[in-house]
Amino acid sequence: MGNKNKTISFRVNEDVFETLRDIAEERDISLSAVFRDYVDTLVAHDGQVRVVPEHEYDEPAKQESFPPKVEVPKSFIREHERLELEAEHLRDQLDEYKRYVTQLSQRVDEADDEEVIQLEDLDPADDDDHTFRLG
Numbered sequence: 001m002g003n004k005n006k007t008i009s010f011r012v013n014e015d016v017f018e019t020l021r022d023i024a025e026e027r028d029i030s031l032s033a034v035f036r037d038y039v040d041t042l043v044a045h046d047g048q049v050r051v052v053p054e055h056e057y058d059e060p061a062k063q064e065s066f067p068p069k070v071e072v073p074k075s076f077i078r079e080h081e082r083l084e085l086e087a088e089h090l091r092d093q094l095d096e097y098k099r100y101v102t103q104l105s106q107r108v109d110e111a112d113d114e115e116v117i118q119l120e121d122l123d124p125a126d127d128d129d130h131t132f133r134l135g
Contacts, residue, residue: 008035 012020024031042049045067 008039 020034021031024034027034029037038049048067
């Protein structure tokens, strides 16, 4: 399936329409581009877009950064980095063990049948001369 463009349509009153057209002319873009920019911004920020009047936007004291920033303690970052390194080390070990098991499997497959002793062939009931004692 291709990525098809969809059309959204809605109605606004004449004053709002004129304001939107002024915004589009001011930015030297089409009215459709104004809406596409808004929708792209809305989607990019997972619906967390806030409309702020211009006079509030120009006041740096009230201006909050978007998206919000959170301070994380250095100990948390160090622990996270340590865990990432440990996970990488464990992945490397796992890959090494997988290669070793593959190598052993290949050796068993390549061995002659005479070199391999099957456990079924070692049935003690057939051989009375051997007694095994545990202890």
